[in-house]
Each structure stands twice: as C-alpha cells, then as structure tokens.
Amino acid sequence: MAREADIDTLVTLTVEKDQLLLETLLDDAEEFVLSYTNRTKMPAQLWKAVRDLAIIALNRRGTEGETSRSEGGESYSFDAAPKSIYSLMDRYRLARVGGVAHEAKTV
DSSP, rough: OOOOHHHHHHHHHOOOOOOHHHHHHHHHHHHHHHHHTTTTSGGGGGGGHHHHHHHHHHHTOOOOSEEEEETTEEEEOOOOSOOOHHEEEETTTTOTTTTEEEEOOOO
C-alpha cells in the first residue's frame, strides 16, 4: 500500500498531480519489489527502489512493450530497470529453500 510520504515525494520529483496514478504506480512497484525479493513485508531500505521504479513506470507511459525506438534520427533503448535498483533489491532478496522463502518474524 503506497505511503502518503512516497506519493508526496513523487509529486515533488515528477510534478505529476494525479494522486491515483501515483498511488497505483507505487503499489505496482511495491508488489514487484516484494515478489522479486521473495518477501511479504517491505523493509524500509527498499522504499527508494519502489519510488525509483514508480518514476521509471511514469516516464515510460506510452512506450509499454517497446525495447527500442527510433525517431527523427535519434535512437532510444529501454532497459527493464537500472542495475543499481537490482543491486539494492538483491541485497534484501531471500533465498527459497524447498520452494519456500523463510522471512524473519517481527515481534
């Protein structure tokens, strides 16, 4: 669930005013990060990755499914996400043992 502070940060960084759009992008990014890291709860250290992925998704609206594009003599290529985001998520990724990821229980 998107946090209000993260929505405010995205408004500041992107000047996008559509709160519902930003909340949806943050929720989708959070689901991706949790799935990638095999977690059920978001560690505080991964919220920056969530915000970065949401900004990338916002900037790529209209180019979904494209891997590259050429326009007016300029070529653009799209990566899934920068390696720096994957490096951060890799540090918090839980290994699966017997098909199950064992997450530490919090009190």
